[in-house]
Amino acid sequence: MVPLNWYLLLSAAVFSIGVFGFLTRRNIIIMFMSIELMLNAVNISLIAFSHYLQDLRGHLLVFFIITVAAAEASIGLAIIIALFRNKNTVHVDEMHEMKG
């Protein structure tokens, strides 16, 4: 039997990799993929908890998270397309219109 802590450590590792990608990449599409990575990390830990607690509610939570991720991906990619159409770049450090 694999201990639960291994799953939680794996989930934490993937989440930190996602945080690193989100904070450091210049390409906004890769930043967006890092968000998906973080959502997947949380999903792994939820499924592992659910298995070790013998409860199905974690699975339902993952179900809803995947729904929200799909909605988020469609809206986010639409924003990226609108941004690229206006600014002709996908690099976040070249966009500074909202700086005070």
Place this chain on the structure above:
Amino acid sequence: MTMLPQLFFGYFAAAIIILSLLVITRKNPVHSVMWMLLLFFHIASMYLFLNAEFIAAIQVIVYAGAILVLFLFVVLLLNLKDELETDRFIGSWPVGMLVSIAIFASVAAAMQSFVLGQKGNFTVELVQRVTHTKALGKLLYTEYLFPFEIASLILLIAVIGAIVLAKKRMRSH
């Protein structure tokens, strides 16, 4: 033979971590999307390993089948020729690395004092007897009916929002 689950977990954990590192470090976004496809299949196998076959199917269908195809469409739609010549990380990337290492360390430290709570009713045998999809559906359409309705509303908003955001401006004057 008793080492088999650990070996299985070891392979998939290593593959998931390596693949997620590949996803965030590739210069070409198309390569990132392809590595992410492989990553999602590995995560789906991890779900199978944890007796969540319906979630594994959704992972492949929705994530690999829908979301990643959307990503691929957008990457191919935008002309990213200059992507291969520029830096992939911002100048202050050590700060991001510090933050992510701090997050991992704090989670790992909190895990030392973690105690598992009381176990629920859905044992592996019960779920196997009624099948996972049916058990999940029964819970979804009784206890979680209201969140389910809200999820449908979220998807409707996403459809309308994507159309409004991505359509070309009409020339009104």
